[in-house]
Amino acid sequence: MTLLNIKPIAWAYSMxxxxxxxxxxxxxxxxxxxxxxxxxxxxxAFYQAQIILMIWNILNNLxxxxxxxxxxECCSNRHVSILYGAPLxxxxxxxxxxxxxxxxxGDWLSGFHLVxxxxxxxxxxxCVQQAQCTLFAEILTRHESRLQLIKINQVASxxxxxxxxxxxxxxxxVEILPHFQAVAIVIAFLAAVSLYTGMYHMRHFELKRxxxxxxxxxxxxxxxxxxxxxxxQLLSQKNCYLFLMMNFFQVFHLTFLTNFMMIFADDLIPRxxxxxxxxxxxxxxxxxxxxxxxxxxxxxxxxxxFGYYRIILMSFYLEGTASVVMLLLGRQYYYCxxxxxxxxxxxxxxxxxxxxxxxxxMVDADLLKFNRQSSLPxxxxxxxxxxxxxxxxxxxxxxxxxxxQYGYGNSNSRTLSDLHDAMFGLICLIPxxxxxxxxxxxxxxxxxxxxxxxxxx
Numbered sequence: 001m002t003l004l005n006i007k008p009i010a011w012a013y014s015m016x017x018x019x020x021x022x023x024x025x026x027x028x029x030x031x032x033x034x035x036x037x038x039x040x041x042x043x044x045a046f047y048q049a050q051i052i053l054m055i056w057n058i059l060n061n062l063x064x065x066x067x068x069x070x071x072x073e074c075c076s077n078r079h080v081s082i083l084y085g086a087p088l089x090x091x092x093x094x095x096x097x098x099x100x101x102x103x104x105x106g107d108w109l110s111g112f113h114l115v116x117x118x119x120x121x122x123x124x125x126x127c128v129q130q131a132q133c134t135l136f137a138e139i140l141t142r143h144e145s146r147l148q149l150i151k152i153n154q155v156a157s158x159x160x161x162x163x164x165x166x167x168x169x170x171x172x173x174v175e176i177l178p179h180f181q182a183v184a185i186v187i188a189f190l191a192a193v194s195l196y197t198g199m200y201h202m203r204h205f206e207l208k209r210x211x212x213x214x215x216x217x218x219x220x221x222x223x224x225x226x227x228x229x230x231x232x233q234l235l236s237q238k239n240c241y242l243f244l245m246m247n248f249f250q251v252f253h254l255t256f257l258t259n260f261m262m263i264f265a266d267d268l269i270p271r272x273x274x275x276x277x278x279x280x281x282x283x284x285x286x287x288x289x290x291x292x293x294x295x296x297x298x299x300x301x302x303x304x305x306f307g308y309y310r311i312i313l314m315s316f317y318l319e320g321t322a323s324v325v326m327l328l329l330g331r332q333y334y335y336c337x338x339x340x341x342x343x344x345x346x347x348x349x350x351x352x353x354x355x356x357x358x359x360x361x362m363v364d365a366d367l368l369k370f371n372r373q374s375s376l377p378x379x380x381x382x383x384x385x386x387x388x389x390x391x392x393x394x395x396x397x398x399x400x401x402x403x404x405q406y407g408y409g410n411s412n413s414r415t416l417s418d419l420h421d422a423m424f425g426l427i428c429l430i431p432x433x434x435x436x437x438x439x440x441x442x443x444x445x446x447x448x449x450x451x452x453x454x455x456x457x
Contacts (some may be wrong), residue, residue, distance in 0.1 A: 010149045018160050018198070020191070021157050022190065022191045023188070029283070032396060037174075040105040040106065041106075047400075048111060049118060051397070053393050054394070056119045057392075058390075085127035086195035089125060089128050089195070090189070090191055090192040090195075093187075094184060094185065122389075130378060150294065151295065154291045155291075157291040157294075162284065162288060164283055167183050238446070239447050240362060246445070250438065253434045254349065254352055255392045255395040255396065259399070262283060264427055266279075270334065273334045274338060282341070285346070286345035287349065289342070290345070290353060291350075293346060293350040294353045294354070308358060309442075311351070312355075315348075316438045316442065317439065319347050324432060337424075341427065363376065402422065
């Protein structure tokens with residue numbers, strides 16, 4: 001794949017990104033506050049929903065290898081996976097925003113509503129996102145082409161991230177639910193159109209396997225022994241388990257911020273200091289600025305010059321430094337706290353946007369090391385999701401459990417100060433602890449560009 005024909009592919013790929021990011025960012029940012037504050041879901045029902053989602057994620061992601069080897073058109077062709085998944089993905093996005101009845105506090109139906117919403121959204125997201133990530137590794141084999149794709153892809157992510165801003169401004173941060181519902185319908189429609197548009201153009205670039213390759217691979221790879229062997233070979237590589245550990249904490253950190261940033265800001269920053277419109281801008285900046293930052297890195301060739309390894313490592317140091325500074329300042333500096341929350345969100349989101357690069361390089365490295373006839377992108381991305389997605393359930397469970405120990409949801413003024421201290425401790429100590437762990441884990445990662453393969457494998 002040459003740089004001359006990268007742009008048509010990149011724009012088609014970016015249309016898929018536009019659709020997925022519009023839905024995913026809005027869903028992750030608002031659903032926790034909606035169910036906790038508006039639907040008044042019970043603590044136990046919230047935990048149960050997250051545990052069910054964790055189990056569902058495991059079953060859902062075990063289909064990764066099936067995507068690489070199945071003869072079914074909906075599995076072997078990535079664009080067909082997106083074709084079938086797009087309308088379901090858009091519809092599942094709308095599920096949480098429309099209550100099935102007027103919920104009383106602790107109503108069991110609100111818990112069931114959350115279970116259905118989470119499992120449906122995650123299933124369709126996996127279908128679309130895994131097909132997209134696999135295309136990233138399969139179609140583009142040159143590192144320069146992947147950098148070009150990320151650059152153009154960030155434009156789509158930048159546009160998509162404004163959905164959080166507009167939802168907040170129009171609905172006053174979900175205080176006016178009918179307004180939020182109307183915006184959600186518009187977002188779902190635009191996302192579905194974007195996904196179909198990207199899929200339609202992407203189908204011209206998808207790699208087609210010959211009948212001989214399909215026959216040979218189906219005979220060899222569909223055997224369970226071959227599946228288990230491939231998984232063992234992947235997990236035996238040091239770089240693989242280092243990346244999985246680092247990414248698990250990144251997903252935990254990102255989920256913690258997206259789910260609870262609005263809740264923490266509402267409790268810790270008085271409304272007379274930061275009115276609703278400014279809060280919406282702050283929340284929107286947490287999603288828009290990361291895309292701008294990655295665009296700057298790619299436009300100025302810094303990503304190519306320094307490499308994703310150094311930039312990701314530097315982000316961990318910045319997170320840790322910012323956490324220490326905020327911890328020393330204290331929670332009474334409200335404007336500093338607002339800036340800190342935004343900066344942490346920006347750094348975590350921006351570095352996470354680069355994670356497809358090491359994953360794609362790991363696919364290529366695995367292909368060379370084991371002399372495979374074809375690469376296993378679906379397996380690599382599937383294993384990554386299998387090990388890291390539980391963090392999306394563990395983060396809200398652990399944070400809510402900690403908050404409830406300090407009387408979260410209780411209006412007793414005597415416990416309010418302790419609750420605010422606990423919240424402030426969480427938003428400082430969690431980023432600090434995670435950044436330290438990630439620095440220790442990421443340092444030994446040895447695949448830093450394609451020239452490292454023969455040395456590290």
